[in-house]
Structure formats: C-alpha cells, structure tokens
Amino acid sequence: MAKARHSRLDCTPGCAVEAAVSLIDGKWKAVILYHLQDGRTRFNELRRRVGDVTPRMLTNQLRELEADGLIEREVFAQVPPRVEYSLSDRGRSLSPIIAALKAWGDANMDLFARR
Amino acid sequence: MAKARHSRLDCTPGCAVEAAVSLIDGKWKAVILYHLQDGRTRFNELRRRVGDVTPRMLTNQLRELEADGLIEREVFAQVPPRVEYSLSDRGRSLSPIIAALKAWGDANMDLFARR
DNA sequence: CGGGGCGGTATCCTTTTCGACACTATGAGC
C-alpha cells in the first residue's frame, strides 16, 4: 500500500495530510499502534488483542509500520521464539493523534451503529 | 470502501480507532476535509486545490463523506450549476485531528522524502 | 461560431488489499 502514495516534492498544502494518513491507513495499522501504547507486546499477544486478524495480515502490517519507522521489532534468540514490538520515538509522537481518533470514534459511535 | 469495515458491537477497545480511521482513509478524503476547513467550496475549486484527482474520484469521495455525515452538499438551481460543499458539525469536530495530521506530516517530511 | 467553464456520468481496466487455509521447526508439559 504505502508505496508511492505520496509523490515528490510537488507537495501542495494538503500533501502532508495525505502522507500522514497513508501511514495510518490499512485496516489494522491504527489499531496496532493503539495497542502498542500499552507497552512492548509480543506477536501473539497483539494478535489476541487486535481481534480477528490473520497472522499473515498482522505480520504484513507490522512490517510496514517498521519500514516506516513507527515501531521497533526486537527478536530474542530463544526457544520458543520471542519477538517484541514497541513504539519507536516517531511512533510515540503519533500517540496523541491515535488517542484523538479513539476519542472521536467513541463520541461518534452512533455513526457506526446505523449500518 | 467504508462499507462493513467496522463490524457490529463486538467492539474491542481498538474498534473505535479502526472505525474512525475508516472514515478518513481513501486517498483523498482527509485532503478534502482539510481543504474544506477554509470554508464552503465549489466542486471545481476543490478539484484544483486537491491536485490531480479525476472528477470521478472526487465525486466518489465527496459522496462517501456526505453519506458519513461529515460534509454537506448544497445545490443551487442556477445556470451554470453551482454546488457548494462544506463541513457539517460532525465534520468540523474532526478538524483538530486533521490539523494534527498535517502538523505531524510536516514535522516528518523526511520520512516521505526518502523513497 | 468556437472555446471554455460548470458539475458531474459511464465505461473499462489495472492495481492493491485482504482473507482463508495450510504449513514450518522447536521445545515444554501431560
């Protein structure tokens, strides 16, 4: 997804908005970011918290978030394997926005009910 | 897009976040919302401001935003036709978030440059 | 009489995204 969603430097004023959104869209990313605010979390723990996400999708989204520098991935050479995800500094700087989105969503639940 | 992106009431805590994002995603919506903050705007004016969006897509996104109750569409029975779009109250309540996204995007431009 | 702006539609096609399902190696506990 977040491939060439944002063009070059021909950035019209609205471009920054589009760019920011492009990092957050993708059905699971915002939710992942939201759950990571509670602290570093392991793969399957995240899987359980997020809801019905297939491992394939979760991996996928996590990799993209990592590529975008919003989260960090740490592997412990153990058996059974242990991998922990956490917010990077950049990711943490996004927290207020995630929180605002959650607040807004809660306040506008009626919108989603009727459907 | 924003069809059954949000399920029912099986809302896990992260659900509100996902729901909120689902209204904003879709490549152009956030940008449109951003430009509408300047006041009511006509179709082609919006088209120019947003950048290279085809009329088809613009119509499409506007209709979805309208269906979600974020914007209002007013048609003036004139010739030439005159249609103005503006933020609804609900849409206006989203403004701080849009502004935050723009600010974040501006502050993290480096992320989009390297690509 | 030609060209442009107005606010869109219609049709077609390509790209992207998402979900289901199966499968992996390892070790621990029963």
Added chain:
DNA sequence: GCTCATAGTGTCGAAAAGGATACCGCCCCG
C-alpha cells in the same frame, strides 16, 4: 507420543479501490 504455544511464511483467489478516457447539456465570452 500427543498436543500446545511461539512466530511466522506461502499460495491462492476474490473483492475493492483507484485511474484513464470520453462524454453530457447548458451558458457566457469573444
């Protein structure tokens, strides 16, 4: 010996999103 948990990967295919192009009636301006 069986099953469970860990952290994924691979393949397939459907559905959705997005883009290109052409077109509409109507009017004003030159």
